[in-house]
Amino acid sequence: MQTQMKKVGDFYELEVGEDLLNSKNFNQDLAPTKVKERSWSQWNIAALWVGIAICVPTYTLGGILTAYFGLSVVEALLTIFIANIIVLIPLTLNAFAGTKYGLPFPVLLRSSFGIVGSNVPCLIRGFVACGWFGIQTMFGGLAIHLLLAEISTSWASLGSQGEVLGFFIFCLLNIGVVLKGANSIKWLETLSAPLLLIVSLGLLFWASDKVSYAELLSTPANRPPQDGVAKYFFSGLTAMVGFWATLSLNIPDFSRYAKSQKDQIVGQVIGLPLTMFLFAALGVVLTAASQTLFGETISDPINLIAQIQSPFWVAVAMVLIIIATLSTNTAANVVSPTNDFQNIAPRYINHTKGVLLTGAVGIVLMSWELLKKMGWIESDVSVEAFISNWLLGYSSLLGPIAGIMIVDYFMIRKQQLNILALYQENAYPAVNWAGFIAFLIPVGCTFLAISFDVMTWFYDYGWFTGAISGAVLYFVASKYLTAPLAKPFMSAGLNKA
Numbered sequence: 001m002q003t004q005m006k007k008v009g010d011f012y013e014l015e016v017g018e019d020l021l022n023s024k025n026f027n028q029d030l031a032p033t034k035v036k037e038r039s040w041s042q043w044n045i046a047a048l049w050v051g052i053a054i055c056v057p058t059y060t061l062g063g064i065l066t067a068y069f070g071l072s073v074v075e076a077l078l079t080i081f082i083a084n085i086i087v088l089i090p091l092t093l094n095a096f097a098g099t100k101y102g103l104p105f106p107v108l109l110r111s112s113f114g115i116v117g118s119n120v121p122c123l124i125r126g127f128v129a130c131g132w133f134g135i136q137t138m139f140g141g142l143a144i145h146l147l148l149a150e151i152s153t154s155w156a157s158l159g160s161q162g163e164v165l166g167f168f169i170f171c172l173l174n175i176g177v178v179l180k181g182a183n184s185i186k187w188l189e190t191l192s193a194p195l196l197l198i199v200s201l202g203l204l205f206w207a208s209d210k211v212s213y214a215e216l217l218s219t220p221a222n223r224p225p226q227d228g229v230a231k232y233f234f235s236g237l238t239a240m241v242g243f244w245a246t247l248s249l250n251i252p253d254f255s256r257y258a259k260s261q262k263d264q265i266v267g268q269v270i271g272l273p274l275t276m277f278l279f280a281a282l283g284v285v286l287t288a289a290s291q292t293l294f295g296e297t298i299s300d301p302i303n304l305i306a307q308i309q310s311p312f313w314v315a316v317a318m319v320l321i322i323i324a325t326l327s328t329n330t331a332a333n334v335v336s337p338t339n340d341f342q343n344i345a346p347r348y349i350n351h352t353k354g355v356l357l358t359g360a361v362g363i364v365l366m367s368w369e370l371l372k373k374m375g376w377i378e379s380d381v382s383v384e385a386f387i388s389n390w391l392l393g394y395s396s397l398l399g400p401i402a403g404i405m406i407v408d409y410f411m412i413r414k415q416q417l418n419i420l421a422l423y424q425e426n427a428y429p430a431v432n433w434a435g436f437i438a439f440l441i442p443v444g445c446t447f448l449a450i451s452f453d454v455m456t457w458f459y460d461y462g463w464f465t466g467a468i469s470g471a472v473l474y475f476v477a478s479k480y481l482t483a484p485l486a487k488p489f490m491s492a493g494l495n496k497a
Contacts, residue, residue: 045267098252399466
């Protein structure tokens with residue numbers, strides 16, 4: 001039997017035949033979702049974003065913007081809010097194709113980069129996620145260590161070695177959740193979201209009498225008095241957009257389960273901007289309150305809570321942090337690389353192998369911090385500095401990919417994809433050079449800016465310059481180069497159900 005595409009309501013699904021089962025570009029995990037699998041409502045998607053956004057790195061964003069980007073507290077919070085309004089644009093646009101066709105991120109990239117070429121942006125996205133997986137697992141492992149240290153004095157005596165053991169315990173928890181599939185992630189996010197919101201608001205209320213909001217909001221910016229705000233604001237804005245630049249690419253990995261386009265749009269609008277703003281604001285308030293409470297500034301919630309002189313409340317708080325970090329890590333940092341690694345060789349790398357590869361790469365990328373905690377090496381690099389420097393750097397790589405994807409689907413393909421050709425052998429070009437031209441030129445400009453100190457603005461505002469230049473270059477290149485197969489799926493056997 002040959003594969004057939006059928007339309008069910010507003011959606012499309014494949015009836016897989018022998019031709020695709022034998023194709024090296026196909027496996028069941030990368031196949032379009034069935035209509036019966038599209039069960040995520042706007043509230044599930046909003047809960048997904050609440051679960052993703054409430055995490056330790058979000059808590060530290062305000063501090064990063066004030067310490068590393070020279071912004072005042074008010075400027076930092078405003079920057080975070082505006083950045084998340086901006087990032088909604090690529091998030092919702094790139095989610096459209098996933099919702100309509102049920103396609104994951106790597107398969108959609110085959111349209112703009114080619115069957116083999118899609119692996120380049122996939123691996124860039126995947127390795128970034130693996131890095132974040134390692135960072136979040138470090139935070140989750142610390143919470144597990146502190147939890148067990150409250151329960152067991154023998155565990156407490158392990159010191160930083162206990163943090164390393166906690167890292168691996170938390171790593172296994174993440175892998176276990178994702179191995180069970182999309183439904184386990186859906187229910188984890190849906191159940192944890194209201195709990196995390198209640199706890200966040202409770203902490204904000206608890207800290208309200210321990211800090212002067214007027215004094216906090218009037219804290220001056222950490223920059224030369226003669227400097228204006230514009231340069232610092234736009235650099236910080238670029239970094240904050242870069243914070244979710246990863247998800248703005250692989251959002252189809254989740255929108256493919258949405259009930260409708262309305263559900264994915266409304267869910268994202270409800271779930272992302274306010275959650276990010278409120279939790280980042282909580283981080284600023286509690287960091288300020290830490291000086292009053294403990295006589296020192298503590299910028300992350302795990303170490304802050306560890307100062308509380310109550311084993312019971314420390315244990316409860318650590319459980320909540322573990323849940324929060326687990327809900328973020330599984331969705332934001334495991335799903336995408338799992339699919340990305342499968343795209344390299346779908347017949348040999350399935351979902352399980354993709355998850356295990358993600359865990360292994362994440363461990364390797366954080367090995368410097370693990371070895372430092374074991375006392376085997378010395379390093380002055382902090383995780384906070386690692387995050388702040390990385391945010392700006394990788395956003396300049398991911399920006400062009402976002403622009404290319406949007407232009408390809410909405411302007412070149414006119415929202416019509418030949419789904420069968422994206423999986424078949426010899427039906428689609430191995431490399432779409434228009435995509436690589438549009439990607440490599442902005443990346444080249446970034447490296448010039450870094451290496452020779454020219455066009456520094458191109459790097460400083462990397463996500464914006466990359467996304468805009470990538471989009472324009474792809475549109476022009478697609479007009480003059482031989483375009484890859486652009487006929488819509490109707491030519492490849494469409495049945496209506």
